[in-house]
Structures are given as C-alpha cells and as structure tokens.
Amino acid sequence: MSTVEKIREIEAEMARTQKNKATSYHLGTLKAKLAKLKRELLTPKSSGGGAEGAGFDVAKTGVARVGFLGFPSVGKSTLMSKLTGTHSEVGDYEFTTLTTVPGVVKYKGAKIQLLDLPGIIEGAKDGKGRGRQVIAVARTCSLIFLVLDVLKPLTHKHLIEHELEGFGIRLNREPPNIYFKRKEKGGINMTNTVPLSHLDLDQVKAVLSEYKIHNADLNFKCDATVDDLIDVVEGNRVYMPAIYVLNKIDQISIEELDLVYKIPHAVPISAHHEWNFDELLEKMWEYLDLCRIYTKPKGLMPDYNEPVVVKREHCSVEDFCNTIHKAILKQFSYALVWGSSVKHNPQKVGRDHVLKDEDVVQIVKKS
Known part of the structure; x- marks a missing residue:
C-alpha cells in the first residue's frame, strides 16, 4: 500500500469515528499516524536522479522572498510582470508557468525577491502534478501571495490552504505556545498554565506513544489541540504570513468589492489594469515586518x-x-x-x- 493510500485509509477511519471523550485517545493516535505519513510525502526518499526539483530551486537574493501561489490562470504571471518587469509566460490556458520565475521589486529602498511559482492543483500535497516541488519552494519564502480569482475567492482559498496545511505550512498563525523536551527517564510530565479544553494526559500520551516518546516534559501555555501538539512534536512546521491577492476586480461591481474587502488579510487588485498596486506593496511591507x-x-x-x-x-x-x-x-x-x-x-x-x-x-x- 502506498503512502497516499495509507493516508486516505486513516482519513476515512477518522471521518467514520464519532468525536467524543471515549474516542479521543483513538483519534489522537490516528492524527499522529497521519502526520508521520504526511512527513514521508514532505521529505520523500531520494531516488538519486536529482532532477525532481529541477527548475524550481532559485538562489535567494534581496532581503526577503515573496512566493506567488495559486491555481492556474488566476493572473500570477501578469502580476509578476507588472510589478517587476520580469517576463513570465502569460496565456489564457492552464499551466503556462512550468518553472519558478524569479524577479525583484525595489520598495522603500529594499530589494525584495518575487517568485512566480507554477500553478498548483488540488491534490498537490498527495503528489499530483508538480505540487510537491512548488510547495517545497514556498516553504523557503518570507511571505506568500495567494493569488485568487475574485469571482471564486473563498473556494480556491480553502482548497489551497488545505494543500499547504498538508505540507506543514501554517498561514497567518503563530506557533503554539507549548514547551516540549524529551528526556531519558521519568515518564511524561505534563503541566499547563491555562485551562485545557481539548487535551488531557491520556490524549497526550497517545500522541507521544505513536512517536515512541515515553519520557518528556510538556508545559502548555495555550489552550492547545491535538493538532497543535503534533505540530510541536514534528518540529518541521513553517509559520508564515500570507496576503490573499484577489485579482480581476475589473470584473465585479462596487457592491461586490465592498464584500471582498471584508475578507481578512486580503487586497483586491486588477493585475491587467494595475489597480491597487500601492495598497498591495504597502501590505507586503507591513507583513514582511522590515x-x-x-x-x-x-x-x-x-x-x-x-x-x-x-x-x-x-x-x-x-x-x-x-x-x-x-x-x-x-x-x-x-x-x-x-x-x-x-x-x-x-x-x-x-x-x-x-x-x-x-x-x-x-x-x-x-x-
């Protein structure tokens, strides 16, 4: 059974299992198994060919790196060309960009590298298309521009966030405030400075047991979930800011634009007409925190x-x-x-x- 098939089997079992106090231990174990399998997809064993990431890795330049992510044909390449003057193949058909195209924008005296990444598709985290290589480059960025079609922003937003979550990328979130340290003996010592409504000692032990950890100190300084605990144990999660760039606003009404502005972390633009680039660059500067x-x-x-x-x-x-x-x-x-x-x-x-x-x-x- 392949890793992807094992993941689907566990996800199906989790979907069948009712969530209650009696099943919390079992669900915690399943989530830990799932995280370990997804790590295998995240860091696949090298086949020795060396060509898997060809055309994707780009040398870092400038003081920060911004990656453009999105489904095919949402206007990433047009936006990149207009912001940097870098030519990235543009067309009204899917998968125009087949490699990472780098460019540089100078803003407030800072040189910031922009990367136009190939369009990702649903199922990227499971190895479909070139999603794995694309998201691996995205993990090296300081900020993500999620370029979305304003006519279907929330649908695409949720799909891409789901793909990124599967690859250990957490957008616009702080790392969970959990102290975790393995030790040689003494069992599991768990303390918390805030009330825990999602976790108890049995669930913690279930997760740690799946990682063959039987001796550790933990101090929860936030109301953590099982997923938060797994993120800390895995230790390979990337927490980064993201801006939802809602493109093609020339195709919607003023009333619809007012609704779009209510989406958190969003900047509506028209790449074709170069509308609202000033706000986008100012937001980029704010989120890069330079x-x-x-x-x-x-x-x-x-x-x-x-x-x-x-x-x-x-x-x-x-x-x-x-x-x-x-x-x-x-x-x-x-x-x-x-x-x-x-x-x-x-x-x-x-x-x-x-x-x-x-x-x-x-x-x-x-x-």
Missing part, C-alpha cells in the same frame, strides 16, 4: 538612498553591523543614533540597543 536603517559616515549626511534593511525582530545595533560586515564589531566602540528609538538626538548607544524603522546610525570605532 526596518530601514540609514548609515551616516562621520562628517557626512546620512545615505537615504541605500538603507540597510533588516527584520524587525533582528534590529539591534549588533544585527545592523553584521548585516553590513561581520568585521565591524571587532572595531566597534559605540554607535550614535538619531530617530524614534532614542530619547534625544543623537544618543550614544551600545551594540544591544534596539533600532526602529528609519533610524540613522553612525558607528564609532575603537581609537
């Missing part, structure tokens, strides 16, 4: 044309120095900072000081 830091050589004006761009979560003076060149810290004495991260301008700070967007920094070396 900071622009300007350099100021001693005695000169700051360089506002070429900011150093770093992730907001890695925005200390030390991170700033390492982004420019790792050798800078060897000669680092202190930094002078102008901007919203300091109380007065300039302010003398150390390497641990956390910078904010559009701060100006002058590095002072040891004398």
Whole structure:
C-alpha cells in the first residue's frame, strides 16, 4: 500500500469515528499516524536522479522572498510582470508557468525577491502534478501571495490552504505556545498554565506513544489541540504570513468589492489594469515586518538612498553591523543614533540597543 493510500485509509477511519471523550485517545493516535505519513510525502526518499526539483530551486537574493501561489490562470504571471518587469509566460490556458520565475521589486529602498511559482492543483500535497516541488519552494519564502480569482475567492482559498496545511505550512498563525523536551527517564510530565479544553494526559500520551516518546516534559501555555501538539512534536512546521491577492476586480461591481474587502488579510487588485498596486506593496511591507536603517559616515549626511534593511525582530545595533560586515564589531566602540528609538538626538548607544524603522546610525570605532 502506498503512502497516499495509507493516508486516505486513516482519513476515512477518522471521518467514520464519532468525536467524543471515549474516542479521543483513538483519534489522537490516528492524527499522529497521519502526520508521520504526511512527513514521508514532505521529505520523500531520494531516488538519486536529482532532477525532481529541477527548475524550481532559485538562489535567494534581496532581503526577503515573496512566493506567488495559486491555481492556474488566476493572473500570477501578469502580476509578476507588472510589478517587476520580469517576463513570465502569460496565456489564457492552464499551466503556462512550468518553472519558478524569479524577479525583484525595489520598495522603500529594499530589494525584495518575487517568485512566480507554477500553478498548483488540488491534490498537490498527495503528489499530483508538480505540487510537491512548488510547495517545497514556498516553504523557503518570507511571505506568500495567494493569488485568487475574485469571482471564486473563498473556494480556491480553502482548497489551497488545505494543500499547504498538508505540507506543514501554517498561514497567518503563530506557533503554539507549548514547551516540549524529551528526556531519558521519568515518564511524561505534563503541566499547563491555562485551562485545557481539548487535551488531557491520556490524549497526550497517545500522541507521544505513536512517536515512541515515553519520557518528556510538556508545559502548555495555550489552550492547545491535538493538532497543535503534533505540530510541536514534528518540529518541521513553517509559520508564515500570507496576503490573499484577489485579482480581476475589473470584473465585479462596487457592491461586490465592498464584500471582498471584508475578507481578512486580503487586497483586491486588477493585475491587467494595475489597480491597487500601492495598497498591495504597502501590505507586503507591513507583513514582511522590515526596518530601514540609514548609515551616516562621520562628517557626512546620512545615505537615504541605500538603507540597510533588516527584520524587525533582528534590529539591534549588533544585527545592523553584521548585516553590513561581520568585521565591524571587532572595531566597534559605540554607535550614535538619531530617530524614534532614542530619547534625544543623537544618543550614544551600545551594540544591544534596539533600532526602529528609519533610524540613522553612525558607528564609532575603537581609537
């Protein structure tokens, strides 16, 4: 029996099983078995051919990577061409794009890599089409643009989310706040700082037993589900932001557009007419959570044309120095900072000081 057939068999058994207290242990075990089988699909054994991912892997450039995902013929290639000037084959038939097409857009001084990925189809996570390779590249992105046809946005949205879930990609979600550590002995030690309405010790033991884990410490700091626990145990999930790019708004009415705007994380556009690109790029910048830091050589004006761009979560003076060149810290004495991260301008700070967007920094070396 193939892995896909085993997955279908377990999914069928789960669908037949009533959800109640008596079956929770059994369902937890089935979900853990299912996750292990899906991991086999996620990381298939190498056949030695080396050609499976040909044309899909692209060298990273720029400060962040945005992947365009969607069903065939929703306008990904047109959007890519208009945003970057990169030519991606465009046609009114399915599967026009057969490889990953890279491009770069410069926004607010930052070079951001865009990847037009081949259209995925329903069943991609089960190995249909080239879905596995496409989603493997999507896992390397900082942000996903889910390009949807505005005439059927929710249908396609749910289908693609289901495919991505099967490949361990969690969109617009934070990792579950669960402390988990294996140990040599002592059994399963489970504590929680919030009430648990979906899990008990027996269910936790059922899941861990499926992974042959009989000794571990767990502390639940959120009201976790069985799926959350499995995600933490698997340890290979990717949590990333996503923007639902609802294309072809030139084909709907103003009243319909008002309804579309109520979809969370969505930006309606027309790639063909280049409508609403400003909002899309601004939302992209917000979701990438980047900071622009300007350099100021001693005695000169700051360089506002070429900011150093770093992730907001890695925005200390030390991170700033390492982004420019790792050798800078060897000669680092202190930094002078102008901007919203300091109380007065300039302010003398150390390497641990956390910078904010559009701060100006002058590095002072040891004398």
